[in-house]
Amino acid sequence: xxxxxxxxxxxxxxxxxxxxxxxxxxxxxxxxxxxxxxxxxxxxxxxxxxxxxxxxxxxxxxxxxxxxxxxxxxxxxxxxxxxxxxxxxxxxxxxxxxxxxxxxxxxxxxxxxxxxxxxxxxxxxxxxxxxxxxxxxxxxxxxxxxxxxxxxxxxxxxxxxxxxxxxxxxxxxxxxxxxxxxxxxxxxxxxxxxxxxxxxxxxxxxxxxxxxxxxxxxxxxxxxxxxxxxxxxxxxxxxxxxxxxxxxxxxxxxxxxxxxxxxxxxxxxxxxxxxxxxxxxxxxxxxxxxxxxxxxxxxxxxxxxxxxxxxxxxxxxxxxxxxxxxxxxxxxxxxxxxxxxxxxxxxxxxxxxxxxxxxxxxxxxxxxxxxxxxxxxxxxxxxxxxxxxxxxxxxxxxxxxxxxxxxxxxxxxxxxxxxxxxxxxxxxxxxxx
Numbered sequence: 001x002x003x004x005x006x007x008x009x010x011x012x013x014x015x016x017x018x019x020x021x022x023x024x025x026x027x028x029x030x031x032x033x034x035x036x037x038x039x040x041x042x043x044x045x046x047x048x049x050x051x052x053x054x055x056x057x058x059x060x061x062x063x064x065x066x067x068x069x070x071x072x073x074x075x076x077x078x079x080x081x082x083x084x085x086x087x088x089x090x091x092x093x094x095x096x097x098x099x100x101x102x103x104x105x106x107x108x109x110x111x112x113x114x115x116x117x118x119x120x121x122x123x124x125x126x127x128x129x130x131x132x133x134x135x136x137x138x139x140x141x142x143x144x145x146x147x148x149x150x151x152x153x154x155x156x157x158x159x160x161x162x163x164x165x166x167x168x169x170x171x172x173x174x175x176x177x178x179x180x181x182x183x184x185x186x187x188x189x190x191x192x193x194x195x196x197x198x199x200x201x202x203x204x205x206x207x208x209x210x211x212x213x214x215x216x217x218x219x220x221x222x223x224x225x226x227x228x229x230x231x232x233x234x235x236x237x238x239x240x241x242x243x244x245x246x247x248x249x250x251x252x253x254x255x256x257x258x259x260x261x262x263x264x265x266x267x268x269x270x271x272x273x274x275x276x277x278x279x280x281x282x283x284x285x286x287x288x289x290x291x292x293x294x295x296x297x298x299x300x301x302x303x304x305x306x307x308x309x310x311x312x313x314x315x316x317x318x319x320x321x322x323x324x325x326x327x328x329x330x331x332x333x334x335x336x337x338x339x340x341x342x343x344x345x346x347x348x349x350x351x352x353x354x355x356x357x358x359x360x361x362x363x364x365x366x367x368x369x370x371x372x373x374x375x376x377x378x379x380x381x382x383x384x385x386x387x388x389x390x391x392x393x394x395x396x397x398x399x400x401x402x403x404x405x406x407x408x409x410x411x412x413x414x415x416x417x418x419x420x421x422x423x424x425x426x427x428x429x430x431x432x433x
Contacts, residue, residue, distance in 0.1 A: 003420070006416075006417070006420060007420040007423065007424050007429075009053075010047075010050060010417060010420055010421055010424065011424055011429055011430055011431075013047075013049050013050045013053045014047070014049065014050070014430060015430065015431055015432070016049075016287075017049035017284060017287070018049075019431070019432060021255070021281075022432040022433065023432055026432055026433050028246070029432075029433060030433055032046060033046075033421075033425050033430070033433070036421065037418075037421065037422045037425060037426075039125065039418070040121055040124075040125070040414050040415045040417075040418040041081075041118070041121045041122060041125060043414065043417065043418040043421055044079065044117070044118060044121055044414045044418075045079055045081065047417070047421075048076070048077045048102055048114075048284040048285070049284040049287065050417065051114060051117075051284075051410075052110070052284050052285050052287070052288045053288065054410075054413075055107075055110055055113070055288065056288050060402065060406075061107070061109045061113070061402060061406075063391075063394075063395070063398075064109055064391050064392055064399055064402075065107050065108075065109060065391070066387075066391060068382055068384075068387040069107065069108050069109075069387050069388055069391050070106065070107045070108075071105050071106065071107075071291070071294070071380065072105065072106070072107070072108040072368060072371075072380060072384050072387070072388070073103065073104075073105050073308065073311050073312055073368075073371035073372075073377075073379070073380050073384070074103065074104060074105065074106050074107070074108060074110060074111045074285070074368070075097055075100065075102070075103055075111050075312065075364075075367065076100075076101075076102030076103045076104050076106075076111075076283050076284065076285045077099065077101070077102035077114065077284070078097065078111040078112075078114045078115045078118075078364065079114060079115060079117075079118035080115065080118040080119060080122055080344065080360075081118075081341065081342075081344065082097060082098060082099045083095065083096065083097055083098060083341070083342055083360060083363065084096075084098045084174070084339055084340055084341040084342060085174055085175055085178040085338060085339060085340045085341075086098060086317065086336060086338060086339055087336060087338040088314070088317075089317070089318045092161075092163055093163060093164060093175050093178055093179055093338060094161050094162065094163055095162040095163070095167060095171050095174060095175055095342075095359075095363070096161065096162065096313065096363050096366075096367070097312070097313070097363055097364065097367050098339070098341075100305060100308050100309035100312060100313070101280070101281065101283070101305055101331075102283040102284055102285060103283065103304075103305065103308030103309065103311075103312060104283045104285045104286050104289065104294070104304070104308065105289075105291070105294045105379060105380060106285050106289045108368055108384070108388055110285065111364065111368070112141065112144065112364070112403055113403065113406050113407075113410070115140065115360075115364065116137045116140065116141070116403045116404070116406055116407035116410075117406065117407050117410040117411050117414060119133065119136050119137055119140065119357060119407060120133050120137070120407040120408055120410070120411030121411050121414055121415070122344055123136060123353075123411075124411060124415070126348055126353075128350060128353075130408065132350045133407065133408065133411075134404050134407075134408070135350070135354065136350070136353055136354060136357050137357075137403055137404045137407045138400055138404055139354045139357050139358045139361070140357040140358065140360060140361040140403075141361065141399070141400045141403045141404075142361070142400060143357070143358040143359070143360075143361030143362055143365075144361035144362070144364055144365045145365075145389075145392060145396060145399075145400075146361075146362075146365075147159060147361065147362040147365035147366065148365040148368065148369060148385050148388060148389055149385075149389050149393075151365065151366070151369045151385045152369075152383070152385040152386045152389045159362055160366070161314070161363075161366065162175075162359055162362070162363055163175070164176070164179070167359070168355065169352060169355050169356065170342060170346060170347045170352060170355070170356050171342065171356065171359050173346075174340050174341070174342050174343075175340075177340050178338050178339070178340035179338075181337045181338055181340070182337060183270060183271070183272075183273075183337045184270045185337060186274065186335065186337035187269075187270065187272055187274070190259070190274060190335075191241075191261065191272075191274075193269065197240065197269075198240060198241075198261065198269050198272055199240065199241045199261070200241045200242075200243040200259060200261055202243070205245055205246050206243050206244070206245055206259075207243065207244040207245075207246070208243065208244075209242055209243065209244050209258070213242075213244075214242050216325060216326065217242050217258050217260070217277060217325065218239060218242075220277060220323040220324060220325045220330060221237075221239065221260060221277070221323070221332075222237075223323040223324065224277070224321045224322065224323035224330075224332045225237060225321075227306070227321035227322050227323065227332075228318070228319070228320075228321045229310065229318075229320075229321075236262045236263040236264060236265065236273065237262075238262065238263040239260055239261070239262060240261040240262065240263060240272065241260070241261040242258055242259070242260050242261075243258065243259050244256060244257070244258055245257045245258070245259055245276070255278060255279045255281060256278075256279050257276055257277065257278040257279070258276065258277045258278075259274055259275070259276050259277075259335065260274070260275050260276070260277065261273075261274055262274075262275060273319070273334060274334065274335040275319055275332060275333065275334050275335065276332070276333060276334075276335055277323065277325065277330045277331075277332050278330060278331050278332075279302075279325070279328055279329070279330055280300070280301035280302040280304065280305045280322075280329045280330060280331045281301060282301060283301075283304070293379075294379065297379050299329070300322075300324065300328070300329030301329040302322035302323060302324065302328075302329030302330040302331045302332075303322045303329060304329070305322070305329075305331045306320055306321055306322040306331055306332075306333075307322075307377065308371075309333075310377075311370065311371035311377050311379075311380075312367050312370060312371050313367070313370070314366070314370050317333050317334055317336070318334075319332070319333055319334035320332070320333045320334075321333075342356070365385075368384055368385065368388065369384055369385040371384065372384040372385070
């Protein structure tokens with residue numbers, strides 16, 4: 001493909017993916033695209049739609065895909081910065097995959113390829129050699145397969161979730177930092193106390209809502225309560241305040257989100273809880289998978305996102321649920337004080353990077369293994385770990401080499417695409433902006 005036609009292809013994919021939302025809020029997408037212009041990795045993060053457009057028709061991993069392994073519950077945007085900490089429903093801090101907005105059912109290899117290419121981009125940005133990058137992708141792939149095999153063979157040899165008990169290096173530091181966070185700190189950052197009652201602060205990106213909107217959000221909240229998996233647990237249903245938030249994250253441009261302040265489990269103000277109600281979007285990967293059974297399984301995109309996270313994340317957020325607002329699917333979850341992301345700028349030497357990607361390989365294996373016939377979901381009704389191990393173990397060295405080769409090829413492609421994207425954006429060639 002020539003440089004000119006590749007640039008046109010990028011414009012076409014972005015317009016198809018974001019066109020409707022760009023028409024509603026072009027300023028939000030100008031901000032999003034300027035963030036994407038900052039670096040090849042930032043561009044890669046924000047252009048999952050382009051990545052999946054490139055996977056269609058690429059048959060190089062067909063030998064590892066069959067009827068089952070091409071319909072595994074996948075994360076959908078598995079790049080290196082979509083990992084962090086959360087407090088699970090058992091009260092334990094876990095380092096794992098996060099941000100399930102793009103989750104869907106598709107080829108398991110697409111998750112691994114997306115992560116592998118992101119490792120190549122990070123490695124290049126740190127001036128690592130091609131050999132170093134190959135070693136990192138190999139460490140990730142082999143760790144993924146080792147953990148998946150252990151799970152498939154009964155789990156006794158599986159290492160399990162990454163927690164304070166077994167984490168080392170950079171991941172242990174992130175968990176320790178998350179442990180220092182408190183609900184009081186989160187509330188202090190987002191709220192103020194006026195006449196002995198807590199309310200959201202209004203500032204940049206946070207807006208008041210009128211009475212009619214507040215009533216609609218309240219009705220949607222009541223619907224949401226019925227979607228919580230543990231409907232019998234004691235939670236507060238008293239809403240103290242509602243605010244509209246805009247500009248939340250590089251992937252949520254143009255999507256409205258409401259924050260709700262709830263009374264905590266006591267009248268003490270430090271126990272108040274913040275949840276968000278965010279309009280869910282069609283995942284990028286879904287546009288390239290033509291499967292009516294998968295598509296019809298979900299009531300709407302909010303349902304898809306919540307069910308996907310429950311499927312992929314063991315002991316998910318107990319506040320996780322879904323609802324509808326003006327007929328549009330919404331994801332609802334807690335704004336957790338215990339969320340902390342891995343800062344890759346603090347991990348630079350090949351040895352430490354290798355330790356991190358090895359741990360992430362384990363985490364991805366556990367994610368893929370959770371959502372199968374032993375879960376509460378029947379969309380994927382077979383053992384995913386057994387299915388994946390069966391196809392990969394026909395040629396495990398070939399599979400690892402395939403991921404390494406893809407990481408280099410697509411890393412190079414993403415850097416070229418980034419330059420094309422900057423050129424078309426700065427010259428006004430993206431329609432609607």
